[in-house]
Amino acid sequence: MLKLDALMMDENELKKEADTAEDVSIINCLGQRYLGCARKKGHMLLSGTPGNGLASYLDGARIDVDGNVQDAVADTMNSGLVTIHGSAGDALCYAMRGGRVFVSGNAGYRAGVHMKAYKDKQSLLIIGGTAGSFLGEYLAGGTIIVLGLNKGDDSPLTGFFCGNGMYAGTIYIRSRVKPVNLSDTLSWSVMSEMEKQEELVPLLSDYVKIFSLSLDAVLAGTFARIRADSSKISKQLYAAV
Amino acid sequence: MKKEGEVRIPSGCAVCGIFARDGRSINGEVIARSIALMRNRSNGLGGGFAGYGIYPQYKDYYAVHIFYDSLKSREECERFLDSHFDIINLSKIPVRQIESITDAPLIWRYFVSPLVHKIQDSQLDENEYTARCMIRINNQIDGAYVFSCGKNMGVFKAVGYPEDVARFYRLEDYSGYAWTAHGRYPTNTPGWWGGAHPFALLDLSVVHNGEISSYDANRRAVEMYGYSCNLLTDTEVITYILDYLTRKEGLTLEECANVIAAPFWSTIALKDRDEADRLSYLRKMYSSFLITGPFSILVGFTGGMMALNDRLKLRSLVVGEKGSTTYFSSEEAAIRAVEPELDRVWAPAGGQPVIVTLDEGVCV
Numbered sequence: 001m002l003k004l005d006a007l008m009m010d011e012n013e014l015k016k017e018a019d020t021a022e023d024v025s026i027i028n029c030l031g032q033r034y035l036g037c038a039r040k041k042g043h044m045l046l047s048g049t050p051g052n053g054l055a056s057y058l059d060g061a062r063i064d065v066d067g068n069v070q071d072a073v074a075d076t077m078n079s080g081l082v083t084i085h086g087s088a089g090d091a092l093c094y095a096m097r098g099g100r101v102f103v104s105g106n107a108g109y110r111a112g113v114h115m116k117a118y119k120d121k122q123s124l125l126i127i128g129g130t131a132g133s134f135l136g137e138y139l140a141g142g143t144i145i146v147l148g149l150n151k152g153d154d155s156p157l158t159g160f161f162c163g164n165g166m167y168a169g170t171i172y173i174r175s176r177v178k179p180v181n182l183s184d185t186l187s188w189s190v191m192s193e194m195e196k197q198e199e200l201v202p203l204l205s206d207y208v209k210i211f212s213l214s215l216d217a218v219l220a221g222t223f224a225r226i227r228a229d230s231s232k233i234s235k236q237l238y239a240a241v
Numbered sequence: 242m243k244k245e246g247e248v249r250i251p252s253g254c255a256v257c258g259i260f261a262r263d264g265r266s267i268n269g270e271v272i273a274r275s276i277a278l279m280r281n282r283s284n285g286l287g288g289g290f291a292g293y294g295i296y297p298q299y300k301d302y303y304a305v306h307i308f309y310d311s312l313k314s315r316e317e318c319e320r321f322l323d324s325h326f327d328i329i330n331l332s333k334i335p336v337r338q339i340e341s342i343t344d345a346p347l348i349w350r351y352f353v354s355p356l357v358h359k360i361q362d363s364q365l366d367e368n369e370y371t372a373r374c375m376i377r378i379n380n381q382i383d384g385a386y387v388f389s390c391g392k393n394m395g396v397f398k399a400v401g402y403p404e405d406v407a408r409f410y411r412l413e414d415y416s417g418y419a420w421t422a423h424g425r426y427p428t429n430t431p432g433w434w435g436g437a438h439p440f441a442l443l444d445l446s447v448v449h450n451g452e453i454s455s456y457d458a459n460r461r462a463v464e465m466y467g468y469s470c471n472l473l474t475d476t477e478v479i480t481y482i483l484d485y486l487t488r489k490e491g492l493t494l495e496e497c498a499n500v501i502a503a504p505f506w507s508t509i510a511l512k513d514r515d516e517a518d519r520l521s522y523l524r525k526m527y528s529s530f531l532i533t534g535p536f537s538i539l540v541g542f543t544g545g546m547m548a549l550n551d552r553l554k555l556r557s558l559v560v561g562e563k564g565s566t567t568y569f570s571s572e573e574a575a576i577r578a579v580e581p582e583l584d585r586v587w588a589p590a591g592g593q594p595v596i597v598t599l600d601e602g603v604c605v
Contacts, residue, residue, distance in 0.1 A: 031278050031574030049574045068586065070572050071557050089573070089588065090557055108588050109554045132590065133554065159590060160508060180511060 001025050006032055006048065018044070029067075036063045039080070052089075055082045058099060071108070074101045079121065083210050087129065096123040096142065104128040104211050106150075109159070110137065115169060117141030126207045133159030135179075136226075139166035143203060147174045149213070153221035156180065163226050167233050171226040172200065178224070185232040191223045199225075254438075254450035255279035255403075255424040256558075257570040258539040259579070260546045264603035266294065267566075269412030271579050272420035277404035278578040279424055279571060282450075285341075286432025287425025288406035289398025291389075291439040291446040291541050294417035294605045300393040302329050302352040303371055303443075308434055309347040310384030318378055318385040325374050326353035334397075334410065341405040346386075346434055350395075368443055368488065373467070375442070380469045386435045391444030393605070394543065398423075398437035406437075418605050419546055421539045423448035430474040440472065440480040444543045447483065449476040450571055451536030451556050462529030482530050483540060494540070494547050498594035500527040502552045539569055544605065545598035554591030561586040567597045 002021035006014055007028040014032060018024045022042030029035070029048035036044050036054060039061035046054075047066040055063050056075035068086035072094065079099040087105030095114045098121030106129035113134060115123045123142030129150045135158045136144050148157040153175045162179035163171055163186050173179070178188050191199070196219055208215045257275045261267055269292060276288075296304050305322070309315040322328060330352040336345070355370050363370055375387045389396035394417075397410040403424040407413075423438035429452060430436060439446040453459065453475040460470045460478050466489070468481040479501070486492040486500060503524045509517050524531070535555030540547040548569045550558050561568040561576040561583040568576040573586060589595045599605065 029574075030578055031572055033281065049577050051572065051574055068573055070574065089559070090554065108557075109591065132588070160505075181507060 001043075001045070003027075006030060031070075036061065039063070055080075055101075058082065060099075068105070074099075077101070077123070085211070088127075090132070093123070093125045096125065097121055098123050098142075100124045100126075100206075102126050102128075102207050102210060107131045107135075110134045112136045112139065112142075112144045112171075114138045114140055115142040115144070117169065124203060126204070128211065130157045131159070131162075134161050134164065135159070136163045136166055136169070136171045137161065139163060139169040139171065139228075141169045143170050143172070145172040145174075145200075145203060147218060147221075149174075149218070151175075153177075163228075166226075167228045169227075172203075173224050173226065174218070174221045175224065176222040179226075182226070185229055187225075187227050187229045189225050191225055195225075196223055253282045254426050255282035255571045255575070256422065256448045256450050256537060256539050257575050258421040258448075258541070258546055258548070258568070259419065260567045260569075260597045261418045261565060262567065262597060262600045262603070263565040264294070264418045264599050264605045265565075266416035266418060267420060269295075269407065269415045269417075269420065272422045273404055273407035273412050275568075275570065275575045275579045276422035276424055277402075277407075278575040280402060280404070282426060282571060283402055283424030284426045284432075285402050286400055286427050287398070287423070287437035288401050288403030289396060289423050289425075289437045289439050289448070290403070290407065290410075290412060291394060291396045291421045291441060291448070292412075292415050292417040293394045293419035293444075293541055293543065295395055295415040296352070296393050297605075299330065299352040302354050303390055303392055304395050305351040305353055305375070305387060306334065306389035306395055306397075307349050307351070307378075308386040308388060309349065312347070314382060314384030315347055315349065318382050321374075321378060321382065322351060322353060324356075325359055326351075326355055328353050335414070336409050337411055339405060339408055342399055342401045342409045345399065345409075372443055372484070376467070376469050379471055386472070388435065389441050389446075391441060391446070392543070394441075394444050394446070394541070396439050396441045396446060398434070398439065400432055400434055400437060418599070419541055421446065421448045421541045421546070423450075427474070428452060433473070435472045436474040438476055439541070440477045442480050442484045443488070444541075445480060445484050445487070446541040447476060447480045447538055449479060449536055449538045451538075451551065452534050453478065453532055453536065454534030455532055458529060459532060479532065479536075479538060482532075486527070486530065487542075494545075494596050495594055496523060498547070498549050498592065499523045500530050501532045502549055502592040503531050504552060504592060508552075537571065545596060547597075548589065548595045550589065550591045550593075552592035557588070559586060559588050560595050565600065569595070 001023040025045040029050040031051040033051040034053040038057040044063045058077040058080045071089040090108035092111040109132035456475040537556035537558040562585045
């Protein structure tokens with residue numbers, strides 16, 4: 001594995017050098033933008049605080065970050081896996097088309113806005129902590145899971161306008177508390193034990209392994225599912241806020 | 242040259258701030274290092290800093306920083322200052338000539354105290370008297386721009402990248418308990434010396450990343466109260482609104498945040514009765530001061546600092562804490578550049594102010 005130290009290199013030089021190897025580890029990241037952008041293969045290991053636009057257009061590679069990440073991570077990502085051992089800034093997974101993004105901590109505003117899914121491209125975002133406002137706004141497909149492991153299942157885990165304007169895809173929330181202002185074009189249903197086993201176990205099994213969590217403990221909480229209510233979403237042309 | 246509307250520049254300014262709650266002095270070099278990390282959020286058309294506690298030897302005098310276009314403007318302005326203030330000390334602000342900063346105006350600094358008989362005649366308090374004089378200079382003296390006029394604080398700004406601006410003004414020669422910084426990427430208005438951030442009136446200064454959609458409504462409202470917006474950029478109006486609300490209306494900074502980043506009516510409806518009444522009152526009473534559009538701002542004032550996002554949080558803002566120091570920044574990396582090990586780091590929600598003040602008993 002190629003080892004690079006971000007402190008020792010200019011940003012463009014760093015990215016050029018990182019592109020010469022399939023497997024690369026970069027330490028001391030500090031604000032360098034667009035790392036791992038559109039990477040197709042191999043493994044990228046980052047420590048420190050990488051800059052905005054990390055893993056945008058990611059196309060198959062795996063990126064692990066030991067630390068927090070900033071804004072616009074996994075923007076329009078196509079496939080691959082991103083794991084963040086920390087928290088994420090705003091606009092995480094914007095318009096993501098496929099692949100998986102796992103965050104151990106919190107996500108900022110506008111996570112998962114307009115994520116999509118098509119055939120084998122099923123985008124998945126799992127957030128271990130809480131999420132800011134506009135989570136999954138205009139969701140067009142794929143899955144978002146918010147676990148609130150730092151909160152407990154009797155607290156709200158999202159901000160305002162969760163799922164506003166979404167018309168496909170699913171948001172799972174590990175809480176008995178409905179997000180505030182949840183649009184009436186969306187359905188909120190608390191899941192049975194059987195539904196949890198069937199729907200969540202396949203989605204969560206890699207996540208719990210990567211962050212060394214107990215699947216049983218995670219599943220022990222109350223989960224609810226948010227989906228677009230197909231009888232209502234097309235009733236008016238523009239979303240009323 | 243292309244006019245506004247014919248060209249689209251992607252926006253992306255940078256702000257950062259450092260505040261020592263224990264009042265200890267932080268060198269200007271530290272804030273310069275922090276903002277320098279976000280160089281690619283600016284485009285070289287404006288950078289600036291505000292430092293608090295930097296003039297302890299003159300802390301009872303207003304420190305007035307002025308740009309002059311010409312010697313004539315300086316002479317006219319000094320005549321005006323002379324007839325309204327006791328000038329304790331005057332000098333050029335020491336600068337270092339560097340290649341990347343060009344076309345500098347004349348940059349002068351005056352430590353002044355209002356003439357006692359003038360204040361008595363005017364029946365104003367010292368702050369109001371001074372503020373009115375400074376607004377008058379900006380409004381009426383051609384080619385003179387007061388860009389800083391508080392006590393024991395000062396603004397340093399120029400056209401250039403912020404780290405170059407710091408070298409130009411020899412920021413390493415100043416130390417204070419609080420600093421804010423700005424890297425500019427002007428989108429709708431010209432990049433010129435007076436339009437660089439921070440914007441200050443008395444000891445209140447503002448750095449801003451974003452653009453104010455409600456600018457003209459805000460400008461018209463605040464100009465009714467004797468302010469005058471003539472620095473050709475939107476941020477200026479935030480400074481005057483906050484000065485008006487705090488100094489004249491006596492609002493707390495939390496209340497100011499509830500005015501300029503007022504919650505949506507749908508959000509207010511969820512609050513308990515008393516809180517909903519309070520928020521509705523502020524929204525209705527000061528509706529012309531609601532600032533719409535994306536912003537993250539840092540507000541510096543004597544003894545404290547406030548960070549605030551617009552209610553939709555359309556710009557990034559991160560807060561970090563280490564011991565008795567609080568850091569603010571558009572990007573976490575810029576905080577880590579000067580303090581790698583933080584006790585706590587978080588992103589405040591839209592419209593939720595983060596206010597830090599000096600610990601009890603600390604004098605600066």
